[in-house]
Amino acid sequence: MSNPTDTSADKSTTRISAEEFKQHKQSPESQLLVIDVRTHAEVNSESLADCVHFPLQELDSAAVKAYLEQQGHDSSQPVYLLCASGQRAAKASEQLQGDLDHQLVIVEGGMNALKQLGIDIAKGSGNIISLERQVRIAAGSLVVIGVILGFAVNPGFYGLSAFVGAGLVFAGVTDSCGMAMVLARMPWNN
Structure with missing residues (x-):
């Protein structure tokens, strides 16, 4: 797997294991840009801190691009895509590929894998079925x-x-x- 922080490679989609993502996320200098593509109800039930939410069923490349520009994220920063298991993140990558200048990184295993690794997950008020x-x-x-x-x-x-x-x-x-x-x-x- 290519290093998601290596910007010398092309801007294609890569994958990162949940363990590697956890290490990057918990690093003191970590400023990861994470897009959660799960449904509103899933995010209301539980979420990862500092993620931006763009549900897959409403995903719009122009809106994501505008958000990245508004927040001042330059194209050297990878964008991590997160869902429950990694499948919807892969679909989001397909939709965003070519429209963004950022490297897209799919978190393999998604929230399910991160929870198993013990990463801090904020519990919300929602109680939904995935x-x-x-x-x-x-x-x-x-x-x-x-x-x-x-x-x-x-x-x-x-x-x-x-x-x-x-x-x-x-x-x-x-x-x-x-x-x-x-x-x-x-x-x-x-």
Whole structure:
């Protein structure tokens, strides 16, 4: 892995382990620029100090660029992308790539990994279920409903279970989950 503080490399996206991020974050001279791309509800529930919040479902390159300029962050400073597990941070990197002059650094394992390492996490007033768990609950519920309706009402309802299964396979292959993007826009996540 390239050193995220090395500005001689191109401005491509790199990854940093949660352990390396923790060391950088706890360094006395640390002035890391961290963008948290989780939902509003997730950030209200728990957050890392000194992060700026740009939810992935609302991520706008122009707004991020304006924020960086307003705060006086020059392009020699890397921008760390943080989410719950690293998946949404990778998506955010894809959206921001090319629009920002900063090197983008994905924190592998996201908040989940940082919590396991014992990094200080501020607990908020919110008590929500993570987006990944919401997807598993919704997908599992739809499969069960499809099976029950297929058995009790009409075998055609088995198609609902098949549709959800196919969607999960698609999400796994493409690393893009439509159900997660829909759930992220739900009122309880805003």
